[in-house]
Amino acid sequence: QKEVEQNSGPLSVPEGAIASLNCTYSDRGSQSFFWYRQYSGKSPELIMSIYSNGDKEDGRFTAQLNKASQYVSLLIRDSQPSDSATYLCAGGGNNRKLIWGLGTSLAVNP
Amino acid sequence: GAVVSQHPSWVICKSGTSVKIECRSLDFQATTMFWYRQFPKQSLMLMATSNEGSKATYEQGVEKDKFLINHASLTLSTLTVTSAHPEDSSFYICSASPGLAGEYEQYFGPGTRLTVT
Numbered sequence: 001q002k003e004v005e006q007n008s009g010p011l012s013v014p015e016g017a018i019a020s021l022n023c024t025y026s027d028r029g030s031q032s033f034f035w036y037r038q039y040s041g042k043s044p045e046l047i048m049s050i051y052s053n054g055d056k057e058d059g060r061f062t063a064q065l066n067k068a069s070q071y072v073s074l075l076i077r078d079s080q081p082s083d084s085a086t087y088l089c090a091g092g093g094n095n096r097k098l099i100w101g102l103g104t105s106l107a108v109n110p
Numbered sequence: 111g112a113v114v115s116q117h118p119s120w121v122i123c124k125s126g127t128s129v130k131i132e133c134r135s136l137d138f139q140a141t142t143m144f145w146y147r148q149f150p151k152q153s154l155m156l157m158a159t160s161n162e163g164s165k166a167t168y169e170q171g172v173e174k175d176k177f178l179i180n181h182a183s184l185t186l187s188t189l190t191v192t193s194a195h196p197e198d199s200s201f202y203i204c205s206a207s208p209g210l211a212g213e214y215e216q217y218f219g220p221g222t223r224l225t226v227t
Contacts, residue, residue, distance in 0.1 A: 032214045043203045043221040044154070046112075049213075088154070092214040095159060095167070096142045096207050102153045 002027040004091050006101035015110050019076040023089030023101055026070070030099070032092035033065055035074045037085045038103070044088055048074060079108045113137050114206050116219030123194055123226055130190045131222045133204030139184035141209025144216060145177070148201045160187055194226045 003026045013019045025033070032051050036044035048063040050056045050072065056063045062075040072091075076083055086105050090098040113136040123129050133143060145157045158174075160166040160181035168174045178190040187206075191198055201223050205216035 034215065036218075041201075043218040046215055046217060049215055096209070096214055096216075097144070097156065097159060098214065098216060100154055100156075 002030075002091075002093060002099050004089055004099050004101040006087075006089050006104045008102060009105040010107050011104055012107045012109060013079050015079060015081060015108055017079050017108075019079045019083065019106055019108070021074040021076075021087050021089075021104050021106065023072040023074075024070055025072065025091045025099070027091060027093065027099065028067075028070065030091040030093065033063070033072045034090045034092075034098065035061075035063060035072075036088040036090065037083075038088060039085045076106075079106075081108050081110050084108045111137050112208070112215075112217040114140075114204065114217050114219040116204055116222055118222060119220060120223040121225070123224070125195055125226055126193055128190055128192045129194055129224060130188055131202055131204070131224075133187045133189070133206070133219050135185045135206040135208075135217070138206075138208045140187075140206035141184065142207045143181055143187040144205045144207070145179060145187075145189050146203045146205065148203060148221075150201075154203070157189075191224065194224070196226045199224055199226045 035048040038044045050063040050065045060077045064073045086103040088103045089101040093099045158166045158168045166179035181187040203221040205218045
């Protein structure tokens with residue numbers, strides 16, 4: 001069974017701090033990984049995709065991929081209350097399907 | 111870019127009736143579209159995968175005769191919930207993948223909240 005695992009949280013950080021979200025996956029064949037943000041009652045929004053080992057930065061977000069350790073992370077710098085949401089990690093599976101983690105709830109406290 | 115629309119955003123219907131939900135990719139062609147369902151405070155559940163011009167592939171436990179999917183073009187997929195019952199009340203979300211080689215991003219529509227009375 002291919003799986004993506006995330007700590008459900010909640011992860012609570014003060015405003016302005018760095019939030020670190022982590023994800024592990026079981027399928028060594030997965031080549032692509034994604035972080036989605038989902039606000040309560042809304043649909044998921046793609047915030048980062050990463051395909052290669054190393055870091056990928058986009059504004060306040062940095063995704064990190066370590067294929068040897070089967071580990072993906074998302075760092076959010078200068079966290080804002082508006083970043084409070086559930087963050088979903090997903091890995092590419094067969095037939096373009098994504099294998100989803102259950103999500104980590106992030107609360108940024110003013 | 112990569113905008114997906116969904117219509118209607120919410121619908122209330124009576125038990126036993128059918129409801130059609132449309133999903134459109136507005137600024138790209140979607141080789142593959144996906145339909146998910148999400149119950150309150152639960153994770154996304156993939157219902158089916160559809161490719162343009164092909165029959166949809168349903169996940170285990172999803173009734174294909176109850177949830178009819180048509181992927182009529184590279185920009186439009188529809189989900190019809192037939193003979194809806196209160197237990198079908200949920201948040202239905204579609205996503206679309208541009209299908210570029212080696213790229214697997216899915217872009218989500220805003221979702222349709224279905225309430226069956």
